[in-house]
Amino acid sequence: MNKYLKTFLLRGMAFAGFGPVVLGIIYFILEKTLAGFSLSGSQVLLGIISTYIMAFIQAGVTVFNQIEHWPVAKSLFCHFFLLFAVYTLFYVSNSWIPFEPKVLLIFSAIFTVGFFVIWATVYFSVKTASKKMNSRLN
Numbered sequence: 554m555n556k557y558l559k560t561f562l563l564r565g566m567a568f569a570g571f572g573p574v575v576l577g578i579i580y581f582i583l584e585k586t587l588a589g590f591s592l593s594g595s596q597v598l599l600g601i602i603s604t605y606i607m608a609f610i611q612a613g614v615t616v617f618n619q620i621e622h623w624p625v626a627k628s629l630f631c632h633f634f635l636l637f638a639v640y641t642l643f644y645v646s647n648s649w650i651p652f653e654p655k656v657l658l659i660f661s662a663i664f665t666v667g668f669f670v671i672w673a674t675v676y677f678s679v680k681t682a683s684k685k686m687n688s689r690l691n
Contacts, residue, residue, distance in 0.1 A: 557616050565613035572608030573601045596647075603643040610639050633668055640664060 580597070583590050592600075614635050617628040641660070644650045650660055 557620060560616045560619070561613035564615060565609035568612035569605050569609035572604030572606075575608075576600050576604040599647055603647055607639055607643055611636060629672065632672075633665075636668065637661070637664055 580592065580600075614632050617623070617632045620628060641657070641664075644660065645652050645657075650656050
């Protein structure tokens with residue numbers, strides 16, 4: 554098995570369970586703060602399956618950053634595109650956001666800005682830590 558696929562699957566399995574836990578916490582908070590909040594069994598099941606898959610993929614796609622023979626731009630694009638597609642698909646299918654052009658545009662803008670802010674923060678933090686480590690080794 555390809556080592557990157559194996560890493561993707563292992564990371565996905567290790568962290569996928571966190572999605573439904575977060576969903577459960579959100580549903581609990583909504584129940585306590587919104588009068589009359591209730592969900593059907595099918596809504597809860599769809600939410601659990603969706604958040605499990607989303608967490609699985611989110612953890613797994615970090616492998617793109619470790620494919621050393623890929624340029625940074627390629628790994629960044631693959632990471633971004635896969636996450637964006639999965640999040641958009643599940644947010645719309647769960648009715649967490651409506652399928653309306655204006656809403657999808659706002660969601661896309663927020664997702665894009667958030668992704669690149671987080672990515673840049675991680676990228677420059679790792680780069681700074683690597684420079685410090687290399688200077689200590691020299």
